[in-house]
Amino acid sequence: MAKQHEAGRAAADLVRRRGIxxxxxxxWKSKCGALKxxxxxxxxxxxxxxxxxxxxxxxAVMDNSVLRDLLRRN
Numbered sequence: 001m002a003k004q005h006e007a008g009r010a011a012a013d014l015v016r017r018r019g020i021x022x023x024x025x026x027x028w029k030s031k032c033g034a035l036k037x038x039x040x041x042x043x044x045x046x047x048x049x050x051x052x053x054x055x056x057x058x059x060a061v062m063d064n065s066v067l068r069d070l071l072r073r074n
Contacts, residue, residue: 011025
């Protein structure tokens with residue numbers, strides 16, 4: 001989408017075709033504006049790691065709550 005915009009297509013046309021809000025490209029630009037396309041995959045690494053860690057934390061909390069319930073019953 002960025003390449004199409006740089007080639008002269010209007011941002012309003014691009015967002016309408018993709019079905020996204022007008023604010024979305026602004027958010028992307030603020031996060032990734034200075035990155036080259038080859039550098040963009042670096043952003044997904046921390047997001048994937050964060051997702052994995054959140055899942056582990058949720059599982060640990062669930063295990064702790066199950067153990068607490070078992071201890072209360074005894």
